[in-house]
């Protein structure tokens with residue numbers, strides 16, 4: 001075997017997720033679904049999360065048609081009770097073993113800052129920021145006792161720079177970085 005082949009083989013084995021369980025919010029379509037596919041192709045058992053049951057069922061069928069392990073659980077991450085029910089179902093499904101959480105569920109509304117309504121602000125903040133935090137909280141309750149867990153909060157360019165006409169979205173995406181940094185210190189330090 002050529003040295004380059006050996007290197008390639010050993011590099012790929014580092015990405016093996018066989019036996020790992022993963023929850024991907026926003027995993028029913030878009031970027032979340034692409035990330036969930038990556039995890040499933042690496043061997044993980046994935047739970048796709050979104051509000052639309054129909055979209056979830058289509059995504060789960062697509063994963064399974066490729067021989068990948070996927071379940072779909074409908075939940076609304078802007079509603080803390082719905083998040084708690086989601087993780088209760090995940091805990092039942094995998095006997096409390098959750099290894100990976102990707103918080104990809106997100107929404108955006110573009111308009112001049114002078115025109116946002118309170119309802120639009122609340123919808124964006126509740127989905128992107130509150131949803132991310134409370135999914136981390138529920139995942140943390142499963143991960144901390146097992147001393148293992150990986151959480152990815154999906155940010156955006158607006159996590160670093162200002163972009164016009166998306167002020168509430170930008171606030172959430174800077175916020176999810178703050179959540180990630182805080183939990184890294186709080187939960188990642190022995």
Ligand SMILES: NC(=O)c1ccc[n+]([C@@H]2O[C@H](COP(=O)([O-])OP(=O)(O)OC[C@H]3O[C@@H](n4cnc5c(N)ncnc54)[C@H](OP(=O)(O)O)[C@@H]3O)[C@@H](O)[C@H]2O)c1
Pocket residue numbers: 025026027028029030031032049050051052053055075076077078103104105106107127154155156157
């Ligand atoms: N697309 C981009 O260019 C881009 C760039 C940077 C960052 N991002 C971030 O990447 C993530 C995915 O973006 P995307 O463009 O792929 O989005 P998308 O195609 O609109 O998909 C959004 C996903 O989130 C789910 N979702 C939305 N609200 C939800 C809620 N309240 N509860 C549960 N699930 C919910 C949707 O399912 P349901 O509608 O069925 O609930 C769907 O699965 C977001 O966090 C976004 O901010 C996107």
